[in-house]
Amino acid sequence: MANIIFYILSGITLCSALFVILSKNPVYSVLSLVITFSCITGHMLLLSADFLAVVNLIVYAGAIMVLFLFVIMMLNLNDAAAQPGKPFLSKLAAFVAGGLLLISLVYLLKGQQTGHIDLSTLDNNFGSAQELGKILFNEFLLPFEITSVLFLSAMIGAVMLGKKDLKDY
């Protein structure tokens, strides 16, 4: 049962992820990215990481993609397909950068354990908000706090960049 769901979800994930980059219409790209995120949420549920799954849905599918869609609709980027092609050099640069990212991802996966893990032996609380909170605020408190400071600085930076004239404030 879980296997069948896994294969169906993986199929939809891959197809929609491909459609994100193949589609000419940016609105379709965003919507298929939403489908991709929803399918990844399904994968997380299969791995009994409930909290992560629902947070992924709220943050990525619910908030960030809505903002993407919002900007695309407001600027009416619909005619992006009609724009002239990009120069060869930037295409090459994008290809090299993407390839490097792929290589580093593959390298990261290389050493990982790939055996079958029996989910029924897991603790009932595995992946719950309580367990995650305990780990996050005991073992990984410092990295967690540093990440939040990083987010805060990014947010302030975005607001500063968004201001037209700083002297007014």
Added chain:
Amino acid sequence: MEIPVEFLLEKTIVVVAVFTISLVIAMYSTYAERKVSALLQDRIGPNRAGPLGLLQPLADGVKFFMKEEIIPSSANKALFILGPSIAMMTACLTGAVIPWGSYLDFNGVQVALQVTDINIGVLYIFAVVSIGVYGVMIGGWASNNKFSLMGAIRASSQMISYEIAMGLAIIALIMTTGTLSIGEIVQQQTTDWWNIVYQPLGFFIFMVCSFAECNRTPFDLPECEAELVGGYHTEYSSMKLGLYLFAEYINMFISSAVMSAFYFGGYDIPYIETLNLDQNMVTILGTLFFFTKIILFIFLFMWVRWTLPRFRYDQLMNLGWKIMIPLAIANIIITGACILIF
């Protein structure tokens, strides 16, 4: 992974019951809305179809189905159909985690009156609500109409802004209850005080934000007919328009249910345990009491709609970002201080 048949049967019955009840309540909310508006404006309201006009929702439904269906030729057809479907689907999904009552006891077999009590129920509601924005956005964009697009953009920015304050209000509630499961939140209130005693400010913020999330007056800027014709559903006709309007009423019903479950004890009747009633009796009475609370909240929604005028758009945004969010953060700090001290 084997699933027992009794479990499937039990859950199917509960799911169908929840679905039917949400639809019927949403249907009669349209009737109630017109009756309440008539009451507040000293009119009679619908009274032609059936006794007291009680068949009016059915007549409206038939009318919606019989009307001509127009899809504008410049609209994006697939997305035009997807919009109302998403709106309706997400509206119906949230009912799954709300505890409609305690449990019924059939000769030792316990049937919980809740589809599922997942341990992240509160977050589940948020996730579904945040997906619900897409229904409005896609519909408004696919119509290929300036007014629809303006309505969709207003709706999404409004919903995103108020979702933040709503989430912050809920964080204070979670700090006092210590759980994300709605079943447990209600269970705690049956033995303790209702959460409104601990979280009056949180409740107020949550209520204002749910008004905004449901696009109800005074926050109905997305469909502000004075400036935007009809907002995001300007181009919609027939049952697709019906589905958008219907989804709004279901959302209203669900937010009333969530408010009474979070802050007003859900199915809890105070001091019912002193009467020593049978468990089934207590459950049925509790469910009825829960629905009474929900209906009172729906009445509040309508009362506000027919009393207050609409906000201006910049006032709406200022209220959301400069008043509601700071208030919600202050509420979290106060709650944290109280937990530390007491």
